Amino acid sequence: ETGVTQSPTHLIKTRGQQVTLRCSSQSGHNTVSWYQQALGQGPQFIFQYYREEENGRGNFPPRFSGLQFPNYSSELNVNALELDDSALYLCASSLDGGGGETQYFGPGTRLLVL
Amino acid sequence: RKEVEQDPGPFNVPEGATVAFNCTYSNSASQSFFWYRQDCRKEPKLLMSVYSSGNEDGRFTAQLNRASQYISLLIRDSKLSDSATYLCVVKALGRLYFGRGTQLTVWP
Numbered sequence: 218e219t220g221v222t223q224s225p226t227h228l229i230k231t232r233g234q235q236v237t238l239r240c241s242s243q244s245g246h247n248t249v250s251w252y253q254q255a256l257g258q259g260p261q262f263i264f265q266y267y268r269e270e271e272n273g274r275g276n277f278p279p280r281f282s283g284l285q286f287p288n289y290s291s292e293l294n295v296n297a298l299e300l301d302d303s304a305l306y307l308c309a310s311s312l313d314g315g316g317g318e319t320q321y322f323g324p325g326t327r328l329l330v331l
Numbered sequence: 332r333k334e335v336e337q338d339p340g341p342f343n344v345p346e347g348a349t350v351a352f353n354c355t356y357s358n359s360a361s362q363s364f365f366w367y368r369q370d371c372r373k374e375p376k377l378l379m380s381v382y383s384s385g386n387e388d389g390r391f392t393a394q395l396n397r398a399s400q401y402i403s404l405l406i407r408d409s410k411l412s413d414s415a416t417y418l419c420v421v422k423a424l425g426r427l428y429f430g431r432g433t434q435l436t437v438w439p
Contacts, residue, residue: 219376248425250426250427252427252429257339258431258432259335259337259429259431259432260375260418260427260429261429262426262427262428265425272425273424273426275426309427319377319380320427321377322374322375
């Protein structure tokens with residue numbers, strides 16, 4: 218096991234609602250990256266948090282937001298949910314901004330938007 | 332154009348077969364290269380890093396050609412437990428870029 222945990226494991230929402238997903242990083246890691254994996258696709262980078270600051274963002278709209286807490290756990294918030302937001306959301310824990318270090322993935326949160 | 336292109340397969344092979352996966356990447360500034368394995372409805376897990384000199388881990392051999400921007404994974408003597416999706420991954424500027432994955436099924 219990687220020591221990275223995510224909650225909840227599954228979630229069902231309706232269009233227009235808001236959702237918050239949580240991730241606890243591996244002990245000693247200060248960087249959390251979030252990815253969205255649609256069915257049949259590889260994970261797509263959403264953003265990364267390093268020492269409580271956003272440290273890079275992928276091609277996702279502003280309704281995808283996040284934050285990182287002093288203990289380096291992290292949240293992903295998605296507002297105004299759309300059907301296409303249905304996916305597996307993965308967080309990955311690493312050290313020092315992710316540069317040169319392996320990223321360890323949590324088990325993911327499966328989000329279904331109806 | 333996607334950052335990482337992979338043949339999605341599926342590949343269906345008998346136990347004991349040798350199977351090869353390939354991928355190409357578009358960002359010449361890419362710094363690190365990996366193969367991840369993802370089992371059905373699970374998270375991706377690092378299988379191995381890929382180095383320019385080529386590297387081997389038991390039955391698995393990975394190769395990188397920076398000039399051609401090409402990465403490969405060879406699995407020898409396939410086992411039933413090798414059945415999974417294999418993701419080609421490139422790291423650039425601290426973020427990972429994934430291919431869509433190649434599905435492998437090993438049958439008895």
